[in-house]
Amino acid sequence: MEKNVKIIYPSYLDKFQCIGGKCEDTCCMGWDIDVDKETFKKYHKVTDETMKKIIRKSIHINEYCTNKDLDYGRIKLNKEKKCPLLDDQNFCSIQGRFGEDYLSSVCGQFPRVLNKVDDHYEMCLDASCIEAARIIFGSKEKIEFKQSEKSLGKYTMSGVLDTRSSEFKNTPIKYFKEIRDFSIKIMQNRNLNFSSRLYVLGDFLNKLEDIESNKIKEFISKYDIETKSKSYKRDPMNYALQVSFLKNIVDSLDIVNEMDSDKLRKYTKEVLQGYNIKDNDDVIENKKEYINAFEKYTDEYIESNSHIFENYMVNFIYNNLFPFSESDFMFDGYILLLFRYSLIRFYLVGKYIYNGKDSVEDIIEFVKVFVKAVEHDRNYRSKILEYIKENSFDNMEFAKMLL
Structure with a gap:
């Protein structure tokens, strides 16, 4: 019994x-599909001749394996970039023939x-x-958290953190939960516009880097979110700077030619x-045209639908053990989170200029495509973070430009 x-x-x-x-998309398309070692062995023991042929052709040992319980094997996608184990109705033939226990x-x-x-x-x-994405971003309510006891079943751990470990005794990681909870509190402060919340989050984490670990709780308790937000004022010229900077990033990543996602390539064009x-x-x-487009889009779509972007941020923060999502330096996590948002907005405004309109449904669809195509690219984060550090962009002045 589990x-x-x-x-x-x-x-x-x-x-x-x-x-x-019934899903118009499929999670079995467009990205690597990893197979844990236990399931890999199961697949190569099946006796069904039809399935055996597909398995031997499509499922191989992963030469870049990082964890045998996660990516020991890999499924090679077919010419349509779909999992070869899908049937004509986009259902998994492995599950259909052998049951849920045979899923990796x-x-x-x-x-x-x-x-x-x-x-x-x-x-x-x-x-x-x-x-x-529809559930997370479609709700106008703040994301709230609850606790219960459940059976995990078969699972893979994305991250493990023991804040009580002696190696974290004199580091901010010891206070991970307090820092993350306060980060979520900042992002859910609806008294502030969305850019102000992002600015305050950066200021909070930037200052926290210099606080002695034994004074972190005191610093958090005294940090005044709304007072700090008053020191931020948006500079419209930054929108034009973003267009130039992010356009260069899109070109350098060669998204039009190199990205596997057909949808993101279409959006990029x-x-x-x-x-x-x-x-x-x-x-x-x-x-002037770019500044007007950004200001209009921000007022008509981002601020009026700020719950979408708020919930994106809160879900990311909780999902990725933020702010230690990139390294032991909290500001690294912040600057890449801000970069993601700025790149999303760059795309949304560009699409708006191209189409002359937008909608909540289209925003949610795009953010979902972005998350699947960009955030799951294993080389993406390291390349961007390396670029930011090489050019000394890991500071609040650069953050203000991205806001």
């Missing part, structure tokens, strides 16, 4: 149910993400699933046509 464990999770998790073949831990768990912090488990949903930048002179010449 043992129940303590799980803390966002209340939206209770609403999620996979819609299977990744396939059985997705889009649920599981971490362990100290003695309890934390679970939330990955927004790269469109049904999960539309966005680049919308901005219509051939060289840096175009940014200077068209800066």
Whole structure:
């Protein structure tokens, strides 16, 4: 009998149910599908001749394996970039023939993400699933968390953190829960516009880097979110600077040619046509147009639908053990989170210029595509963080430009 464990999770998790073949997307397409070692061995022992042929052709040992319980094997996608084990109705033929026990831990768990912090488990949903994205971003309510005891079943751990470990005794990681909770509190402060919340989050974590670990709790208790927000004032010229900077990033990543996601490539082509930048002179010449587009989009879509972006941030923070999501330096986690948001907004505004309109449904669809294509790219984060550090952009002045 499986043992129940303590799980803390966002209340939206209770609403999620996979819609299977009815889904207009599939989680079995467009990215690597990992197979744990136990399941890999099961697959190569099946006696069904039809399935045996597909398995031997498509499922191989992963030469880049990092954890045998996670990615010992890998499923090679077919020409349509789909899992070869899907049937004509987009259902998993492995599950259909042999039952749920034959799903790898990744396939059985997705889009649920599981971490362990100290003695309890934390679970939330990955927004790269469109049904999960609709639930997370579609609700205008703040994300709240609850606790219960549940059986985990077959699972893969995304992250494990024991804040009580002696190695963290004199580090901010010891106070991870307090720091993360306060970060969520900042992002859910609806008295502030969204850019102000992001600014305050950066200021909070930037200052926290210099605080002695034994004074972190005191610093948090005295930090005044709304007073600090008054020191931030948006500079419209930063929008034009963002267009130039982020356009160069999109070009350097060669998303149009290198990204596996057909949808993101399509969006990228539309966005680049919308901005219509051939060289840096175009940014200077068209800066008023870009600034007006950003300001109009921010007022009409971002602020009026700030719950979408708030819930994106809160879900990311909880999902990725933020602010230690990139390294032991909290500001690294912040600057990459801010970069993600700025890149999302760059795309949304570019699409808006191209199409002349937008909608809540289209925003949610795009964010889901972005999460699936960009955030799950294993090289993406390291390349961007390396670029930011090489150019000394890991500071609040650069953060203000991205806001």
